[in-house]
Amino acid sequence: MNEIPKSRRDALKIFTLGSALAATSVTIPTQAKAASDLSPNIAIIGAGLGGITMSAHLIDIMPKANVTLYDANQTMHYEPGFTLIAAGVYTTKDTKYDKADLINEKVKWIKQNVQSVDPNNNSLTTNDGNIYKYDYLIISTGVYYDFQSVKGLNADIIEDPNSKITSIYTPNGATKSNKFIQELVKNGGNALFAEPNTPSKCGGANKKVNMLLNDLGQKNNQKSLKTILCTGSANMLSSPLHAKMIEQMYIQRDMEYKTRHLLVEVDTINQIAKFDKLMPYTQDSIQKIAKERVEIPYDYLFVVPRMKSADFITQAGLNTSKGDVAGNWVDVDQYTLQHKKYPNIFALGDCAGVPKGKTGASIRKQYPVVGANILSHLKNKPLEAKFDGYTACPLLTRYGKAVMVEFNYKGAAPTLECMGSTRESWLNWAVKVYLMKPMVMQAMIHAKA
DSSP: OOOOOHHHHHHHHHHTHHHHHHHTOOOOOHHHHSOOOOOOEEEEEOOSHHHHHHHHHHHHHOTTOEEEEEOSOOEEEOGGGHHHHHHTSOOGGGGEEEGGGTSOTTSEEEOSOEEEEETTTTEEEETTSOEEEOSEEEEOOOOEEEGGGSBTOOHHHHHOTTSSEEOTTSHHHHHHHHHHHHHHHHHOEEEEEEEOSSOOSSTTHHHHHHHHHHHHHHHTTOTTEEEEEEESSSSSSSSHHHHHHHHHHHHHTTOEEESSEEEEEEETTTTEEEEEEEEEEEETTEEEEEEEEEEEEOSEEEEOOEEEOOHHHHHTTOBOSSOOTTTOOBOBOTTTOBBSSOTTEEEOSTTBOOSSOOSHHHHHHHHHHHHHHHHHHHTTOOOOOOOOOOEEEEEEEETTEEEEEEEETTEEOOSSGGGOSSOOBHHHHHIIIIIHHHIIIIIGGGTOO
16 A cells, blocks of 8 residues: 555666765765875774774775774664654565674674773773773764653563554564554554654654654545654754744644653553643743643554663763763764864764764764864874764655755755755655665765765
8 A cells, every 4th residue: 555656666766876876975075085004093882884884984094094893783774764664665674784794894893892981091891891992982882762761661662562652763663663553544543653852863753654654544544543743842853944844744734743742651551641741931031941741642652762872971971061961972073073072082973962963864974074084183184074964864754755854054955956955755755765775785884975
């Protein structure tokens, strides 16, 4: 019921391959194009998309460098594919990769997680107690999901195939999401979508599932299906233009949503979600927030967890200094991605403390910046490479339709003007379904895109 016609698939492969790959190519700063004879000892914590891509790039620009990845997990998932698992287009097998097949053979891989970092002595300690020195440290640990911050929730409930709660952010959760969609379209029911008010990677993921469910329900004339989106934030997305676009889509499609509704507790027995309705106000020039408890029953609950960085980041004093207990991200300059206190430490990906940039598309723009700036620092030159905050998300709005959401620190930043900033199209859907995964997993992760 959501199959794309074969003729369209074939046409896409012929028509868009060259143009889309050209559009997504990375312009690597001139300084980083020529290979350097320098041979620093560079440690990268985290062998996910960011860490593996970064390690491949460093080998390209500094063939004599000693590059080491630290990560105990030997499997990675193509996480942008999770929404397509929920949609029934992908399976978990389509997103699962063995890291050994992805990591450059010239990169040393220590299959241990990092327990602590001593930035004053340029060393890190792994979980087995071994201590390693570095000249430069790159942190790319991604985010950790804090399901238990909501009373009554934990990761086991999300993974339990028999529970009525799921999250699009895990492989099993994505599979459960597909199961929930099928059951809701067949039988109807109340589907509740809950999001926090703290930074999240791919802030549109839950909304994609919500809109696909709504679309499929309408196509199957399921009149007893009801969906509600509750987000703890005041806006639908951090980009004002796209936040308004999503809001208008919800209004036009008569989809219920509530802003400033923060999930704080779940009664799993009675299937009731409890929210704090946040009502900001000013009293005596002081900003305050009043709260009212709101209870919403559900048949199926889709949760976006609060997200945070690895504990060692805070323990080492590398976290943001603004009291951001929600995430404790790595405290880097938002343009150079260099740590504000320790000049030989950089970060990229979801753990980096920048205003925008918790998507794989952000990493594609970040890794050349980190590479170029490490070279500059080695040569005692100013750090001229800059990350502009680029973030991209193909927002699935219907089966066969999507909007290519792209923005940076300044606002909307479409790669191709013909695709528009807020325009739904089948081409955007096709790029998401057919082109993005090979571009990322066959090119970008080897630092070739």
